[in-house]
Amino acid sequence: MTGEQRAHTGRRRNEEARRAVLDAALRLLADADGAAVSVDAIAKEAGVGKQTLYRWWPSKGAVLLDALTDRAEQAAPVPDSGTLRADLRAVVAATFEGAQRAPVAPALRSLVREAAHDPRLAELMREFTGARRTALREVLERGQRRGELPADRDLDLMVDQVYGVFWYRFLLGHAPLGEAEAVRLADSLIAQGS
CATH class of the missing domain: 1.10.357.10 (Tetracycline Repressor, domain 2)
Known part of the structure; x- marks a missing residue:
């Protein structure tokens, strides 16, 4: 399901979306071979909006x-x-x-x-x-x-x-x-x- 858009969950943290973001961040970092991984790329890979990441984490590093x-x-x-x-x-x-x-x-x-x-x-x-x-x-x-x-x-x-x-x-x-x-x-x- 990578990259598929997930249903909007509002301000409430959705565990399925959280897991998708964490898994996507690790996958992208693993594939990056030292290159920077962007918030946009993590959001796209996880199938969530970029605003979801910024709502739940203060920075890409925090993710x-x-x-x-x-x-x-x-x-x-x-x-x-x-x-x-x-x-x-x-x-x-x-x-x-x-x-x-x-x-x-x-x-x-x-x-x-x-x-x-x-x-x-x-x-x-x-x-x-x-x-x-x-x-x-x-x-x-x-x-x-x-x-x-x-x-x-x-x-x-x-x-x-x-x-x-x-x-x-x-x-x-x-x-x-x-x-x-x-x-x-x-x-x-x-x-x-x-």
Whole structure:
């Protein structure tokens, strides 16, 4: 149904139209190969009017941030199984796997390239990565409260280790980002805390 006009929903946010906009933004960003994606193009691809985007989001960047955040929350939710090892393995594996799926992988790579030249997009990328860091930190804090990590453990450094490995491998592609690597990384972080 890409590009088909959707029924006007007025000022009320329509979830079907919202999903269409978020999906369209990711698709277009993935296909853009570093070129800018316009609000007009997102609206046309989603089958909504341009005014819908401006009514619901303050900027094109806000649409892209919402799309990435939404996809990340779907792909890598924050589990609470009762054990740090299981939760950390799950979050890291879901992050690695979810970021490599289309259209997220090319969209993320395009955003990183664009953010290098656009301070507004760079700020949106900081917001996006900050939200993902906070989600991972919640998992570590729960483990710390349960006594699975020492109280003096530097949780921010642990988060940096996970996302440092992720971004380095994701952007350079020099080594895999699979489930086996996620499990080894999670286990090594827990072992460092013992």
